[in-house]
Amino acid sequence: MNIWEIIIFSLVKIVIVFTVMLLTVSYLVYFERRISAWAQNRLGPNRVGWEGVLQPFADVLKLLLKEDIVPDVANKPIHTLAPITALFVAFTTYAVIPFGPNVTIFGFNVPLVVADVNMGILYVLALTSLGVYAITFAGWSSGSKYSLLGGIRSSAQMISYEISMGFSVAGVLLVAESLRPEAIVQAQSGWMWNAIIQPIGFITFVVSAFAETNRLPFDLPEAEPELVGGFHTEYSSMKFAGFFLAEYANMIIASAMIVTLYLGGWQFPYLETFGLSATLFAIISVLTFLVKVAVLLFFFIWVRWSIPRFRYDQLMNLGWKVMFPLSLLNLIWVAFLVMVFKI
Amino acid sequence: MAVKKREKDLTFWEKIYIPEIVKGLSLTMKNMLKPKFTMKYPEEKFIPSASYRGRPVLVQEENGEERCVACGLCSRVCPALAIEVQAGETDRQKERYPQKFEINMLRCIFCGFCEEVCPEEAIVMSKDYELAFYNREDAIYGKDKLLTPVNQLQDRIEFLRSYK
DSSP, X not given: OOHHHHHHHHHHHHHXXXXXXXXXXXXXXXXXXXXXXXXXXXXXXXXXXXXXXXXXXXXXXXXXXXXXXXXXXXXXXXXXXXXXXXXXXXXXGGGGOOOSOOEEETTEXXXXXXXXXXXXXXXXXXXXXXXXXXXXXXXXXTTOHHHHHHHHHHHHHHHHHHHHHHHHHHHHHHHHOSSOHHHHHHTTOTTOOHHHHOHHHHHHHHHHHHHHTTOTTSOTTTOHHHHTTGGGXXXXXXXXXXXXXXXXXXXXXXXXXXXXXXXXXXXXXXXXXXXXXXXXXXXXXXXXXXXXXXXXXXXXXXXXXXXXXXXXXXXXXXXXXXXXXXXXXXXXXXXXXXXXXXX | OOOOXXXXXXXXXXXXXXXXXXXXXXXXXXXXXXXXXXXXXXXXXXXXOTTOOOSEXXXXXXXXXXXXXXXXXXXXXXXXXXXXEEEEEOSSTTOEEEEEEEEXXXXXXXXXXXXXXXXXXXXXXXXXXXXXXXXTGGGEEOHHXXXXXXXXXXXXXXXXXXXX
């Protein structure tokens, strides 16, 4: 492939991934509301369109029509920069996550990942930790004590959970011997899923992912009962919507990362032994990936409406005294497996 | 007085969270799968039982005459002063009939006293609960709106007979 073909294919992939993500985000909001309603014996939004399927568009329209308020005491450039940062981080992280095997389109061998880079995992870790800046900026620049508290909590939470997250990922890297997401997926062929080989690492990673995406039970930065709205107290209109979108986009990324690192990525166990045609193989693989991500997204929402929020000291205790040693233990376990059984 | 120590020591299984989290998750999942009680109102309407006290109506006999003899007891008993009756004379066997019978639905408190006091079973509470008006004049219901054929009120009348 020459450079122009690579650019065109990349652009097409970017557009597809971006559209799919935006649509998924809007419908995640809808499903969050429906599922929360079901969990509480209600019906949820079911008025706009058939069973409320047009609700996300109505929500966006409403938010667009709202007044955009910037407080007098706010630092205006940073106040505006914060939601932009949040969205930027949320949508660029997806670039390195593979959603299917290599496919042949018009005679070209195209990998189904926007950017097949050999340090993909580092890229994801770097960008997701950038996400905390968005929240801290928002909290600091709003000039409100509630927002500031939310921002500070967020940074403290990120620091504590980034460590256990990093060590859990290290376990995966030991098995795959590569930082390329594609190679990590390949290393989990059959039932050799990392979730099965290293269950402790899986649990610590999932918990850290919840903390990194600021989802309940770790949504201390926004903690409505104590901090009004946390870091987005002083935001309205589309800036608020920006944070909202970023939160749900982060959920998708977290789910996709969990799938890639621990649940075999786009691989359907032993699909290559069924002797299917290349096209069918690719379609089933992509569908497998989507189903796995959808199940995890449901899990994220399900957990949110089941578990109460952690108190701040409990959160820190859990992060430093439980998650951190557990992830280290997992690393030792994987190193043992690699040394003795050469997996 | 000795203060009782508040029990907050968790057991080992509670401390590792996971089983408790699974318990919580299974509870919400059970709730998700339960049938919902909410009615989709404008499409799906609540049909009350015979004991329901909705809008008071006048009973109209099969031959099109009202049962009411304009005795004015309902108007006397009405705590909200919502009923106004003016009697008139007819050549029919019953001799008296209400020339004007008005219930102000903004005043009515749906207590059912009018129905209880009525000697002729002429005013009963219906199942109609959809009462909304654009102005105050519309809220005063005259005989044209109050008269309801007796066959539509059968279960309420039977309910009254068995419990009065």
